[in-house]
Amino acid sequence: xxxxxxxxxxxxxxxxxxxxxxxxxxxGVRAATREKVEQAIEQIGFVRDVAAANLAKSRxxxxxxxLPSGDNSFMRGLETEIRAAIDRSVFxxxxxxxxxxxxxxxxxxxxxxxxxxxSHPAGVAVVAVDSPEVAAAVNRLRTDNIPVVTLVSxxxxxxxDHFAGIDNAAAGRTAAGLMGRxxxxxxxxxxxxxxxxxxxxxxxxxxxxRSLIETEFPGRMILPVLEGHDDxxxxxxxxxxxxxxxxxxxxxxxLGAGNRGxxxxxxxxxxxxSVIAHELTPHTRKALKDGLIDAVLNQDAGHEVRSAIRVxxxxxxxxxxxxxxxxxxxxxxxxxxxxxxxxxPASEGDDI
Amino acid sequence: xxxxxxxxxxxxxxxxxxxxxxxxxxxGVRAATREKVEQAIEQIGFVRDVAAANLAKSRxxxxxxxLPSGDNSFMRGLETEIRAAIDRSVFxxxxxxxxxxxxxxxxxxxxxxxxxxxSHPAGVAVVAVDSPEVAAAVNRLRTDNIPVVTLVSxxxxxxxDHFAGIDNAAAGRTAAGLMGRxxxxxxxxxxxxxxxxxxxxxxxxxxxxRSLIETEFPGRMILPVLEGHDDxxxxxxxxxxxxxxxxxxxxxxxLGAGNRGxxxxxxxxxxxxSVIAHELTPHTRKALKDGLIDAVLNQDAGHEVRSAIRVxxxxxxxxxxxxxxxxxxxxxxxxxxxxxxxxxPASEGDDI
DNA sequence: GAATTTCTGATGTACGTAAATCAGAAATTG
DNA sequence: CAATTTCTGATTTACGTACATCAGAAATTC
Numbered sequence: 001x002x003x004x005x006x007x008x009x010x011x012x013x014x015x016x017x018x019x020x021x022x023x024x025x026x027x028g029v030r031a032a033t034r035e036k037v038e039q040a041i042e043q044i045g046f047v048r049d050v051a052a053a054n055l056a057k058s059r060x061x062x063x064x065x066x067l068p069s070g071d072n073s074f075m076r077g078l079e080t081e082i083r084a085a086i087d088r089s090v091f092x093x094x095x096x097x098x099x100x101x102x103x104x105x106x107x108x109x110x111x112x113x114x115x116x117x118x119s120h121p122a123g124v125a126v127v128a129v130d131s132p133e134v135a136a137a138v139n140r141l142r143t144d145n146i147p148v149v150t151l152v153s154x155x156x157x158x159x160x161d162h163f164a165g166i167d168n169a170a171a172g173r174t175a176a177g178l179m180g181r182x183x184x185x186x187x188x189x190x191x192x193x194x195x196x197x198x199x200x201x202x203x204x205x206x207x208x209x210r211s212l213i214e215t216e217f218p219g220r221m222i223l224p225v226l227e228g229h230d231d232x233x234x235x236x237x238x239x240x241x242x243x244x245x246x247x248x249x250x251x252x253x254x255l256g257a258g259n260r261g262x263x264x265x266x267x268x269x270x271x272x273x274s275v276i277a278h279e280l281t282p283h284t285r286k287a288l289k290d291g292l293i294d295a296v297l298n299q300d301a302g303h304e305v306r307s308a309i310r311v312x313x314x315x316x317x318x319x320x321x322x323x324x325x326x327x328x329x330x331x332x333x334x335x336x337x338x339x340x341x342x343x344x345p346a347s348e349g350d351d352i
Numbered sequence: 353x354x355x356x357x358x359x360x361x362x363x364x365x366x367x368x369x370x371x372x373x374x375x376x377x378x379x380g381v382r383a384a385t386r387e388k389v390e391q392a393i394e395q396i397g398f399v400r401d402v403a404a405a406n407l408a409k410s411r412x413x414x415x416x417x418x419l420p421s422g423d424n425s426f427m428r429g430l431e432t433e434i435r436a437a438i439d440r441s442v443f444x445x446x447x448x449x450x451x452x453x454x455x456x457x458x459x460x461x462x463x464x465x466x467x468x469x470x471s472h473p474a475g476v477a478v479v480a481v482d483s484p485e486v487a488a489a490v491n492r493l494r495t496d497n498i499p500v501v502t503l504v505s506x507x508x509x510x511x512x513d514h515f516a517g518i519d520n521a522a523a524g525r526t527a528a529g530l531m532g533r534x535x536x537x538x539x540x541x542x543x544x545x546x547x548x549x550x551x552x553x554x555x556x557x558x559x560x561x562r563s564l565i566e567t568e569f570p571g572r573m574i575l576p577v578l579e580g581h582d583d584x585x586x587x588x589x590x591x592x593x594x595x596x597x598x599x600x601x602x603x604x605x606x607l608g609a610g611n612r613g614x615x616x617x618x619x620x621x622x623x624x625x626s627v628i629a630h631e632l633t634p635h636t637r638k639a640l641k642d643g644l645i646d647a648v649l650n651q652d653a654g655h656e657v658r659s660a661i662r663v664x665x666x667x668x669x670x671x672x673x674x675x676x677x678x679x680x681x682x683x684x685x686x687x688x689x690x691x692x693x694x695x696x697p698a699s700e701g702d703d704i
Numbered sequence: 705g706a707a708t709t710t711c712t713g714a715t716g717t718a719c720g721t722a723a724a725t726c727a728g729a730a731a732t733t734g
Numbered sequence: 735c736a737a738t739t740t741c742t743g744a745t746t747t748a749c750g751t752a753c754a755t756c757a758g759a760a761a762t763t764c
Contacts, residue, residue: 002442002750004749004750004751005750005751005752006750014712014713015712015713015714016713016714016715017712017713017714017715017753017754018711018712018713020751020752020753021711021712023751023752024751024752024753026753027711028710028711028712029711029712030710030711030712030760030761033711033712047442047443048750048751049407049749049750049751050443050751051403051406051407051750051751052407052719052749052750052751052752053750053751053752054403054719054751055401055403055404055407055718055719055720055721055749055750055751055752056718056719056750056751056752056753057719057751057752057753058718058719058720058752090354090399091399091402167689170688170689171689173686173688173689174684174686174688174689176688177686177687177688177689178530178686181533181534181626181646182533182534182536184534184536184537185536185537185538186537212688216688274533294533300681302676302677303677306677324654325654325655325658327691329652329681329683330683330684330689331681331682332526332684334525334526334529334530335529336522336525336526336528336529336564336568337519337522337523337525337526337529337682339522339679354720356719356720356721357720357721357722358720366742366743367742367743367744367745368721368743368744368745369723369724369742369743369744369745370741370742370743372721372722372723373741373742375721375722376721376722376723378723380740380741380742381741381742382730382731382740382741382742385741385742400720400721401719401720401721403720403721404719404720404721404722404749405720405721405722406721406749407719407720407721407722407748407749407750407751408720408721408722408723408748408749409721409722409723409749410722410748410749410750
């Protein structure tokens with residue numbers, strides 16, 4: 001049988017009350033006695049029954065999720081997944097609220113983080129914009145001992161507890177490895193469509209892609225990055241221009257959002273380029289099927305949300321996280337291994 | 353506040369004891385009263401607090417995992433993950449035992465299942481051999497109301513509750529889609545190395561691969577399947593023979609185990625074929641790095657084990673499973689997106 | 705050594721559910 | 735309608751931990 005607090009008390013020769021004081025870091029225990037109890041805990045290998053503790057505490061976890069507003073399909077899918085988690089909150093003792101802020105807007109995000117701080121949540125998950133003011137706001141939360149998890153896009157130089165997202169450098173390299181192999185024997189440059197260099201995931205993907213092409217497929221030219229700010233209209237214009245001025249483009253890597261515009265431009269120019277994009281949305285799914293896009297790298301929003309919640313809970317309880325379990329995978333979809341067709345895109349699952 | 357059993361009692365105008373009888377399907381409640389209680393449960397939206405219930409019941413879940421013996425790297429990695437789960441069993445209220453049986457041996461596996469049945473476990477996870485006697489044994493378990501989850505390889509015509517593994521037909525199609533794109537512009541046939549047609553995962557991968565090549569890349573010849581029984585020595589011999597008699601082989605798809613033999617043969621023949629294999633093991637990892645293998649499709653053993661346990665628990669408690677969460681992804685590894693280098697291969701994580 | 709202050713023990717209640725007991729009410733049987 | 739049998743209610747204990755209260759013991763201070 002698993003040892004209980006009673007066993008500690010017996011082993012240490014103290015009362016239950018003292019054990020409780022030690023376990024919950026309450027004052028009123030002499031150093032020598034505390035030592036004795038801690039030794040007993042060590043010796044009999046006691047581990048607190050979190051379920052029972054949470055029951056006794058009637059613990060609930062108020063969490064705040066902060067993500068960009070706008071009509072970015074991936075972000076709206078992410079929001080759907082958060083709402084799905086809210087539906088489960090009764091079972092999971094969570095109490096999740098969603099806050100949206102304009103995309104790529106550091107000050108607004110920092111402000112939202114400071115706002116969140118005032119309500120003393122048990123944890124915050126945030127799709128980060130990589131700027132110093134955001135890092136500072138995150139650090140203020142950490143100073144208050146509020147766990148922070150970055151979601152989808154990470155944040156440099158901050159004390160965030162965890163990043164719930166894919167390895168974006170690896171994603172860029174994966175795209176490059178696939179692209180290089182797809183283009184074998186076909187000359188022509190590669191165009192890159194990004195959203196904004198203000199978010200770290202885009203920067204990391206770009207860097208991973210570029211470095212791998214340079215080292216593994218030398219001689220393959222990469223055109224200057226098109227920065228479309230995840231806006232379909234802008235993306236369409238930029239890609240259209242590029243296809244017009246470089247009719248020999250062999251490959252296109254779209255590492256951000258705004259793929260609707262990319263797809264429109266591809267259609268308009270009847271480009272034969274091999275295309276790799278990110279995030280499986282209704283639009284990219286259709287383009288895959290139509291043969292306009294060759295491969296889609298996807299991160300599962302549902303998995304990321306669930307992982308963020310698990311990690312926030314663990315951090316709030318001061319528990320260790322099973323890091324292997326929280327690794328978010330990079331899904332690679334080709335036309336032929338798409339998950340079920342009909343369902344709403346947001347319900348396509350993940351993990352765990 | 354979430355409603356409790358007391359609220360049901362109050363709402364239905366009955367006592368706690370009666371509510372308990374209804375909730376736990378105990379006898380001694382008149383049909384009319386039972387109805388009344390069930391209506392109250394419905395009305396106030398009561399959901400049992402599983403944590404509290406498990407605490408009260410001092411519930412433990414004795415599970416049995418049955419997997420093939422032998423030195424198959426993937427299966428040994430799977431076993432390592434199960435042992436990791438055993439290390440967590442104190443926290444998870446599980447009590448897991450591992451049983452190994454010879455690979456590809458239906459009768460032995462059926463026997464092991466019947467043996468497992470005698471100990472009345474709360475659930476069984478099994479790497480299935482797809483044969484009628486195994487299906488029958490699984491059905492006997494189900495008759496006893498013991499949940500059964502197939503692991504890695506599924507079982508036709510049985511009443512197993514769940515399959516914790518990848519979509520193997522999709523895996524085969526993914527391999528074919530990649531292979532077709534890798535080989536663009538390069539003539540030559542494709543060789544396929546399989547383990548055994550007695551396991552369903554191999555059959556499904558083969559079928560998926562073959563059908564996609566035929567429809568999407570017509571004209572690409574596929575050589576007769578080499579059945580190497582997941583044995584490195586046999587695989588090396590078969591692949592060596594094939595490379596000798598067909599020096600023009602452009603691609604090789606290894607859909608089972610025994611990749612050590614495949615790699616040895618590739619080295620010996622200095623083949624320039626594009627190679628796609630399954631499962632990231634120390635051997636395939638090294639071959640990827642050395643450029644002998646182009647891509648590895650991987651299923652995360654850790655994720656599969658954790659998923660199997662979650663599902664078995666849910667089934668044992670008569671709870672619904674979050675199917676999106678239990679979808680096992682197909683990881684695609686190229687030389688350039690390998691997860692951390694140094695760690696033991698078995699600790700590379702998953703999920704969840 | 706008396707008066708404090710600081711520690712420790714004993715005890716009880718709570719969390720939400722499970723499970724058992726026993727008495728009494730209701731329904732059924734003869 | 736009395737005698738059973740079958741339900742139902744009331745009550746208690748338990749699971750493992752958290753938390754509060756109060757009395758008494760031990761250490762500290764003067």
